[in-house]
Amino acid sequence: MKRLITLILLASLSFCGYASGDMELQEADIDPSNSESLQRGAKHFVTYCLGCHSVKHMRYQRMAQDFGIDDKKVLKDIAIQGATIYDQLHTAMNKHDAEKWFGVQPPDLSLIGRSRGADWLYSYLKGFYNDKTKPLGTNNTVFKDVGMPNVFWELQGLQKPVFHLVDGQQQIEKLVISEPGKLSEPAFDLMVNDLVNFLVYAGEPIQLERQRLGKYVLFFFLIFSVIAYKLKKEYWKDID
Known part of the structure; x- marks a missing residue:
């Protein structure tokens, strides 16, 4: 137990030391009242993220209610095949396989929008770059030595870092596309922004009602x- 606590503390200290990163966070354009953006973001999450991550406190029925759309539309356009309107957004990946493939079970993302913030999420999802020294071949400007692969590489393309010297040490100045993806840069930025908008909404679905x-x-x-x-x-x- 003591060993586990020590490992957690070391990981936390390591992450906190890199929290600011070499690059400034990019600003996300979050609008929890934009139903179309939330619908697109929910679809992106189900398509690209639900294979590893859950949003276990969210149900498809709640999304239909908050987005102002019909239950059938949610099941057709957003939900995974075979899901019911009362299902929660649980990943199909079990803990054993997750630990075998990634070394640790990917976290539930129900509260990631509240704990990290929209700008951090937006910058993180756009911050993957090629790094052949890492097991998965990628690294991240916001979360150094991250264990998550770049699931958007086909859409965004592959990025490489451009370094500059600061006090004799190399730091990342910017990322540039080394191999184009399927989406243009503005289209990819919109996709990521919609996904972040959904994750922020998922962290507090009652936000608009609370503000009202x-x-x-x-x-x-x-x-x-x-x-x-x-x-x-x-x-x-x-x-x-």
């Missing part, structure tokens, strides 16, 4: 403060 109710709560506190102030003046006028 928040306005009424603030209005209530404003009115209550005025009433409380007038009552205070009335109760204390004889003492003053």
Whole structure:
């Protein structure tokens, strides 16, 4: 148990030391009210991510409700074949196979949008580059020595790093396409942005409702403060 805790702490310290990376994070354009973007992002997640990662707190029915679309459309355009509208987004990969192939079970991504933030996710998904020294042949500008393969290489193409010297040490200045993919750069950026938009939504599906109710709560506190102030003046006028 002590060994496991030590390994976790070492991994956390290693990651935190690289959290800022050599390159600045790119800004994602997140809009949880954009139903079309969320639908595309959900489809991208099911197509490219669900093979390894789950979003276990999300059901297809909830997505249909929040996206404002019919259940049949969700099952046809988003869900995996054979899924029911009440199913959660669970990966088909079992723990044994995951540990055999990757050394560790890929994490559930239900809260990744809240824990890492949209800009981190957007930069991470766009930050894979060729690195022949790594077992999977890739590395990442945001998460150094990441154990995840670049699942988007066919769409984005292959990237290589351009280095520059900083205090005598090589750092990545930028990434350039060494082999074009199926999508143009703007099209790939839109795809990644839609996926990040979905992951941010999945972390807090109630966000829009919370913001809507928040306005009424603030209005209530404003009115209550005025009433409380007038009552205070009335109760204390004889003492003053």
